[in-house]
Amino acid sequence: TVSLAEKLKSGSPVVTGWSMLAVPILAELMGRGGYEAVTVDFQHGAHDIASAREALAAMVLAGTYRLARIPVGDNAxxxxxxxxxAQAVIAPMINSVEEAKAFAAATKYPPLGERSWGPHRAAMLDGLPLEAYLEKANRETVSLAMIETPQAVAALDAILAVPGIDGVFVGPSDLSLTLSAGADMDRDGEKTTQAIRTIADHARAAGKIAGIFCMSPEKVMEARDAGYTLMAYGADMGLFHAAASTARKACTV
Amino acid sequence: TVSLAEKLKSGSPVVTGWSMLAVPILAELMGRGGYEAVTVDFQHGAHDIASAREALAAMVLAGTYRLARIPVGDNAxxxxxxxxxAQAVIAPMINSVEEAKAFAAATKYPPLGERSWGPHRAAMLDGLPLEAYLEKANRETVSLAMIETPQAVAALDAILAVPGIDGVFVGPSDLSLTLSAGADMDRDGEKTTQAIRTIADHARAAGKIAGIFCMSPEKVMEARDAGYTLMAYGADMGLFHAAASTARKACTV
Amino acid sequence: TVSLAEKLKSGSPVVTGWSMLAVPILAELMGRGGYEAVTVDFQHGAHDIASAREALAAMVLAGTYRLARIPVGDNAxxxxxxxxxAQAVIAPMINSVEEAKAFAAATKYPPLGERSWGPHRAAMLDGLPLEAYLEKANRETVSLAMIETPQAVAALDAILAVPGIDGVFVGPSDLSLTLSAGADMDRDGEKTTQAIRTIADHARAAGKIAGIFCMSPEKVMEARDAGYTLMAYGADMGLFHAAASTARKACTV
Amino acid sequence: TVSLAEKLKSGSPVVTGWSMLAVPILAELMGRGGYEAVTVDFQHGAHDIASAREALAAMVLAGTYRLARIPVGDNAxxxxxxxxxAQAVIAPMINSVEEAKAFAAATKYPPLGERSWGPHRAAMLDGLPLEAYLEKANRETVSLAMIETPQAVAALDAILAVPGIDGVFVGPSDLSLTLSAGADMDRDGEKTTQAIRTIADHARAAGKIAGIFCMSPEKVMEARDAGYTLMAYGADMGLFHAAASTARKACTV
Amino acid sequence: TVSLAEKLKSGSPVVTGWSMLAVPILAELMGRGGYEAVTVDFQHGAHDIASAREALAAMVLAGTYRLARIPVGDNAxxxxxxxxxAQAVIAPMINSVEEAKAFAAATKYPPLGERSWGPHRAAMLDGLPLEAYLEKANRETVSLAMIETPQAVAALDAILAVPGIDGVFVGPSDLSLTLSAGADMDRDGEKTTQAIRTIADHARAAGKIAGIFCMSPEKVMEARDAGYTLMAYGADMGLFHAAASTARKACTV
Amino acid sequence: TVSLAEKLKSGSPVVTGWSMLAVPILAELMGRGGYEAVTVDFQHGAHDIASAREALAAMVLAGTYRLARIPVGDNAxxxxxxxxxAQAVIAPMINSVEEAKAFAAATKYPPLGERSWGPHRAAMLDGLPLEAYLEKANRETVSLAMIETPQAVAALDAILAVPGIDGVFVGPSDLSLTLSAGADMDRDGEKTTQAIRTIADHARAAGKIAGIFCMSPEKVMEARDAGYTLMAYGADMGLFHAAASTARKACTV
Ligand SMILES: [Mg+2]
Ligand SMILES: [Mg+2]
Ligand SMILES: [Mg+2]
Ligand SMILES: [Mg+2]
Ligand SMILES: [Mg+2]
Ligand SMILES: [Mg+2]
Structure with a gap:
């Protein structure tokens, strides 16, 4: 089977569901429902180590790729x-080369980084001996830096050049908020749209992965066309709320 | 505000979501999504006392009516x-007057039944002093006996006549399975359809509540037309699985 | 150290706190606060096997005796x-000799009863080899039948005579409710007061333990004077609610 | 892949680990460690619905067969x-044909029994549509009655003849305790040994499965030789306690 | 209804209970017992994201304001x-303008700070659309810097002047410990008392909120008189331990 | 009873089990199995605050010393x-004096460090009044800095000289990985072996504690001979996996 890193680097599209409610069975059900990847969100979602541990195992059960987003600056x-x-980690608010380096240090083993040894559960989920895990880890573990501020856009090429950073991931909400200095949340505005295109172009030019959070299936397709290979769409809270609303409304009594 | 018992007895329709995954936030989200009631399912769902306790509180937060289904014969x-x-309890597989009486005994205080005293949490969720809870309990607590076998249909009028039984609730899957002696699951077959109509008619004639589990919004409307006032539609597991599938499919990459 | 059974049979008073919220640390804090015993309540409290397992261990940490009340009829x-x-189990609503016998069968090993073998955790908490646990179990495990209806009072002597029943435990709320056929909850009424005295007298005459749920410290003392040795007073939910209310009110701002 | 029912009926041996601590990861680790089956124990273990739900999924992850033991008489x-x-359920203390029938009724769909419809999670874990689950359920779901008292031994052939009972399972501890009327726990005594042999012989003669709890690997082999195909050995609590003890002792400091 | 920010800024007193045990129902009971606010404590309490998530929802159920204290430096x-x-966050050990700025950056949206977008649960608990949450967030979210060292006192005015810092919160235990260089814990000593007065005066002069942890109701009143508007009194662990002790002692048997 | 600090400083050996699975009962069972200490691992184990809180209490129940390892840099x-x-904390990847000082600041009260006041649970587990806890804390709380990189080895003496650092703890896996610049994991290689000896020698010379993670009982004895007093051996995941494997293999059917 193809690793997530290979798949993303080869240009194949990966759509990931978004696990916010910290409920492992929902991560599993996203996989069973057709998602090829699920991301556990520690930044804006309610996950903690206990729920993430179970959700990552549930993803193995469902046969999906396994991603996670950390809180701001929480490289440990x-x-x-x-x-x-987790097979990939997304770090929010990477605004400088220094922040990118610190993130890469935490996610890659020496000599590339400073990740400390202890992947017993990960190797077990992969069905690998520890030596095999070590051999493949730096190659197959995906480190994605979020680009979601003007500072980050300005430092984009330098961030992309950091060894151990495998790609970038765009947060359109924060990007539109910071590009307008907090004035409004206009994810479809010109500045944001332009930045989103630029980011994909530069990532591709650097031979690295481009990912993005999408607010609709249309945005997923748009992003794909723009050169993104990792598209997040569908958070469990929103999906379920909408499904419940639709179901009740369909009963016109 | 109108109690669930009053509402159901007055003939107003109530559609209840179905909580199977034992995840309280999903019960809350069904309420926020528009459901006026949610049922925690201990029979075929994964609920236990801990998840039910939290789900019932979550329903108060969402402002929905609170129902629960027990495992077969588990009146305690x-x-x-x-x-x-819980404001209503649904008991599966009530096939005889004796079973109906035992169920009513567990859910109604003397002299109607033998429910033992200790509703401190329920009174707190209602914002009532204990005396006020006691005064209203037998009147407002809804006990529903499931009619889902030929024996139950045969005993229907006698079950409806048991003091403390406030109504019946139809399980079409088991009903079709038992009416065909296990031959097939034909919820729309003639026998099942006829039984479903009969049950509503007799319940209405007895001045009691008729409820039913529905497999689609169309079935909800059909049941309503047949005289049912409590219609269950939308289990969390199914709703979420379908929502995830639809979301992923909408992303045509 | 003296076993709970010995202590209760010797006539020494034991006051037990009441764990309803299914929160193990509160059981521990009752012990640390001075209670010599705590009861986990599965009937009107929110406990399940998981919370009980932890609460029983927490009681060992706090050095208290360990009791539990089961749901109606749930001898398993x-x-x-x-x-x-648990060192003692309280069974609610024991209204007949047959019910008392079934309860004793579940709590005593052969030849006295039919308890099945598997006390590995209990023996571990006691620091005993399994053989030593078996040798002492029937002698030191306390089975208490709740007397809380007129039928139970009528069968009192026969229930007390059941081998394996170590004593009785009075539920004044249900007793007053059933003695008045549901008319009112008058725990201090004449009928209830008289029944409470009778139960202690008969238990003592039969050489068995008398326990009772008390609504106030005064009632504890009254019960003690009447011949009870096990008095329950102080449920976690009520204690904490009152403590919070008192604390806030003391801040007159 | 071969179903558990087929495997057991074909005479192939199955050794099951025993999950008592209600810790799903330990069930998974038993599977990863080589066990081809794991049993979650609700009778003497600490499991409840929540831990069982997770442990059963963990077994799918580890690729083992999935068994469960219920509390005495808890057919719901x-x-x-x-x-x-669960692919098999073990019911303790089945001492009569009536008890065997009630157990079979709860575990088999009509017309064989009265199991109620709702196997959505089971079908999902099997990767089957609901119809396919229904078609195979009565054939592949294994119902095992525990034989662990003289009454059960006396009723053995009649219990084995109950439709829907797929086999028996011996509890040597309770058997030795009850055969000696509580006098001692002598699992290797003559009476117990003889009964164990008889049970396997009669089960085989009836074309049904014979299972047994074993206290050592030697007992597993002995049971196998006596005709048993399902042997339980290795409870998580005991295995871990012994492993910790051995590990510490090996460090002679 | 008045927001917490408005209330505190208007000079109305708010007394907050303190949730340390990480038990959501206790947070709810503090609200039901009369507290108008509850604080979940991640620094010295046992809370984590899971318990905080539930406790914050429980506070909505109880109708109280919702505060939280983070571990030292954990702005994520x-x-x-x-x-x-949470409607307010308290940051311990803010000893410099730099630390205050970093804290404000994490709690305020641009242009005031750098808080990242994702308040879906908060908006849901408030019953607000996301746009409305964004519009009010910087105005109604309260960021309180703890002043509990000599360095912090020295930097007080500068900390109070940091945009996005809505006020300060005094920790008298650490303040007395650090003012005496670890020599003793004398919360009523002259140095500490004087510092406590100074902090309130300066906060008021800067038009910002002054809050403080209090060891008794008397201290709450004293703080109120000194100009504080947010007073913490009553930790769940201490309240329950004292309540249990008082209850047992009241039973003089 | 002798405190962990005293014991380690006196030169008595302490072997600690390693709790990775975040399952409190396994920590307890390590203690009951003979371990005199257990370490909860937040770095490579699955622990979080909730599981650690319960595991630390479980260690008191089992009578063991209580240690914990934090994630990299997570001094809060x-x-x-x-x-x-916890009676001791192990900090991974302490590579400089600055990192050692920040760690000591978080673990020692003034004037030695900046630990903030709030040890109510710790004092309760010790059975001590808060004043007594404060009096002993800096003396009896053990802060161990992990030495596991060439930079750390180079800074060893300076780290050992940091006030508040009670000793060092070697991570041989990371040490061998970093000493070889990621080339291989050779814990028995010459460089690593030499460094391990050097570290013990320098720690002893500085009058401080030397601890180390060991991969086998032989390594424990070797470390002891080299001057280490704290040896970690036996992680719950590995111990249980091996025990399950051995148990199943012993059943040769
Ligand atoms: Mg963002
Ligand atoms: Mg049904
Ligand atoms: Mg009662
Ligand atoms: Mg048995
Ligand atoms: Mg402080
Ligand atoms: Mg290391």
Whole structure:
């Protein structure tokens, strides 16, 4: 089977569901419903180590790729999530080369980084001996830096050039908010749209992965056309709320 | 505000979501999505006392009516769920007057039944002093006997006549399975359809509530037309699985 | 150290706190606060096997005796709670000799009863080899039948005579409710007061333990004077609610 | 892949680990460690619906067969465990044909029994549509009655003849305790040994499965030789306690 | 209804209970017992994201204001708690303008700070659309810097002047410990008392909120008189331990 | 009883089990199995605050010393674990004096460090009044800096000289990985072996504690001979996996 890293680097599209409610069975059901990947969200979602541990195992059960997003600056948790079986980690608010380096240090083993040894659960979920895990880890573990501020856009090429950073991931909400200095949340505005295109172009030019959070299936397709290979769409809270609303409304009594 | 008992007896329709995954936030989201009632399912769902306790509180937060279904014959749990705040309890596989009486005994205080005293959490969720809870309990607590076998249909009028039984609730899957002696699951077959109509008619004639589990919004409307006032539609597991599938499919990449 | 059975039979008073919220640390804090015993309540409290397992261990940490009350008629849970370390089990609504016998069967090993073998956790909490646990179990495990209806009072002597029943436990709320046929909850009424005295007298005459749920410290003392040795007073939910109310009110701002 | 029922009926040996601590990861680790089956124990173990739900999924992850033991007489839980994905259920203390019939009724669909419809999670874990689950359920779901008293031994052939009972399972501890009327726990005594042989012979003669709890690997082999195909050996609590003890002792400091 | 920010800024007193045990029902009971606010404590309490998520929802159920204290320097958790519904966050050990700025950055949206977008649960608990949440967030979200060292006192005016810092919160235990260089814990000593007065005066002069942890109702009143508007009194662990002790002692048997 | 600090400083050996699975009962069972200490691992194990809180209490029940390892750089969690009852904290990847000082600041009260006041649970587990806890805390709380990189080895003496650092703890896996610049994991290689000896020698010379993670009982004895007093051996995941494997293999059917 193809690793997530290979798949993303080869240009094949990956759509990931978004696990916010910290409920492992929902991560599993996203996989069973057709998602090829699920992301546990520690930044704006309610996940903690316990729910992430179970959700990552549930993804193995469902046969999906396993991603996780950490809270701002919490690189120690990036290491922990890899140890628990995440195949990719997304770090929010990477605004400088220094922040990108610190993130890469936590997610890659020496000599590339400083990740500390202890991936027993991850190797078990992969069905690999520890040596095999070590051999493949730096190659197959995906570290994605979020680009979601003007500072980050300005530093984009330098961030993309950091060894151990495998790609970038765009947060359109924060990007539109910071590009307008907090004035409005206009994800479809010209500045944001332009930045989103630029980011994909530069990532591709650098031979790295481009990912993005999408608010609709249309945006997923748009992003794909723009050169993104990793598209997030569908958070469990929103999906279920909408499904419940639709179901009740369909009963016109 | 109108109690669930009053509402159902007055003939107003109530559509209840179905909580199977034992995840309280999903019960809350069904309420926020528009459901006026949610049922925690201990029979075929994964609920236990801990998840039910939290789900019942989550329903108060969402402003929905609170129902629960017990495992077959587990009347002690019926009492416990009322103590934890359920406003109605559904008992599966009530096939005889004796079973109906035992169920009513567990859900109604003397002299109607033998429910034991201890509704501290329920009264708290209602914002009532204990005396006020006691005064209203037998009147407002709804006990529903499931009619889902030929024996139950045969005993229908006698079951409806049991003091403390407030109504019946139809399980079309088991009904079609038992009416065909296990031959097939034909919820729309003639026998099942006829039984479903008969049950509503007799319940209405007895001045009692008729409820039913529905497999689609169309079935909800059909049941309503047949005289049912309580219609269950939308289990969390199915709703979410379908929503995830639809979301992923909408992303044509 | 003296076993709970010995202590109760010797006539020494034991006051037990009441764990309803299914929160193990509160059981521990009752012990640390001075209670010599705590009861986990599966009937009107929110406990389940998981919370009981932890609460029983927390009681060992706090050095208290360990009791549990089961739901009505749930003798299988009585066996389970003993296996998890309970030293006494209280069964509600024992209204007949048959019910008393079934309860004793579940809590005593052969030849006295039919309890099935598997007390590994209980023996571990006691620091005993399994053989030593078996040798002492029937002698030191306390089975208490609740007397809380007129039928139970009528059958009192016969219930007390059942081998394996170590004593009775009075539920004044249900007793007053059933003695008045549901008319009112008058725990201090004449009928209830008289029944409470009678029960202690007969238990003492039969050489068995008399226990009772008390609504105030005064009632504890009254019960003690009447011949009871096990008095329950102080449920976690009520204690904490009152403590919070008192604390806030003391801040007159 | 061969179903558990087929495997057991074909005479192939199955050794099951025993999950008592209600810790799903330990069930998974038993599977990863080589066990081809794991049993979640609700009778003497600490499991409840929540831990069982997770442990059964963990077994799918580890690729093992999935069994469960219910508390005494708790047939409603037998149905629930099948709905959550158990492939076999073991019922303790089946001492009469009536008890065997009630157990079979709860575990087999009509016309064989009265199991109620709702196996959504089980079918999902099997990767089957609901119809396919229904078609195979009565054939592949294994119902095992525990023979562990003289009454049960006396009724053995009649119990084995109950439609829907797929086999028997011996509890040597209770058997030795009850055969000696509580006098001693002599699992290797003559009476117990003889009964164990008789049970296997009669089960085989009736074309049904014979299972047994074993206290050592030697007993597993002995049971196998006596005709048993399902042997339980290795409870998580005991295995871990012994492993910790051995590990510490090996460090002679 | 008045927001917490408005209330505190208007000079109305708010007394907050303190949730340390990480038990959501206790937070709810503090609200039901009369507290108008509850604080979940991640620094010295046992809370984590899971318990905080439930406790914040329980506070909505009880109708109280919702506060949280983060561990030292853990600003990522400040953002997370706001996303989960906290209306105010208290940061311990803010000893410099730099630390105050970093804290404000994590709790305020641009242009005031750098809080990242994702308040879906908070908006849901408020019953607000996301746009409305964004519009009010910086105005109604309260960021309180703890002043509990000599360095902090020295930097007080500068900390109070940091945009996005809505006020200060005094920790008298640490303040007395650090003012005496670890020599003793004398919360009523002259130095500490004087500092406590100075802090309120300066906060008031700066038009910002002054809050403080109090060891008794008397201290609450004293603080109120000194100009504080937010007073914490009553930790769940201490309240329950004292309540249990008082209850047992009242039973003089 | 002798404190962990005293014992380690006196030169008595302490072997600690390693709790990775975040399952409190396994920590307890390690103690009951003979371990005199257990370490909860937040770095490579699955622990979080909730599981650590319960595991630390379980260790008191089992009578073992209580240690914890934090994630890289997460000093706020070091403080929290001490508040919850840890007697020693191990900090990974301490590569400089600055990092050592920041760690010591978080674990020692003034004037030695900046630990904030709030050890209510720890004092309760110790059975001590808060004043007594404060008096002993800096003396009896053990802060161990992990030496596991060439930079750390180079800074060893300076790290050992940091006030508040009670000793060092070697991670041989990371040490061998970093000494070889990621080339291989050769824990028995010459460079690693030499470094391990050097570290013990320098720690002893500085009058401080030397601890180390060991991969086998032989390594424990070797470390002891080299001058180490704290040896970690036996992680719950590995112990159980091996025990399950051995148990199943012993059944040759
Ligand atoms: Mg963002
Ligand atoms: Mg049904
Ligand atoms: Mg009662
Ligand atoms: Mg048995
Ligand atoms: Mg402080
Ligand atoms: Mg290391």
């Amino acid at each position: 948790t990036a290491s922990r999530l890899l140890d628990l079986g | 749990t019926a009492s416990r769920l009322l103590d934890l705040g | 849970t009585a066996s389970r709670l003993l296996d998890l370390g | 839980t037998a149905s629930r465990l099948l709905d959550l994905g | 958790t400040a953002s997370r708690l706001l996303d989960l519904g | 969690t070091a403080s929290r674990l001490l508040d919850l009852g």
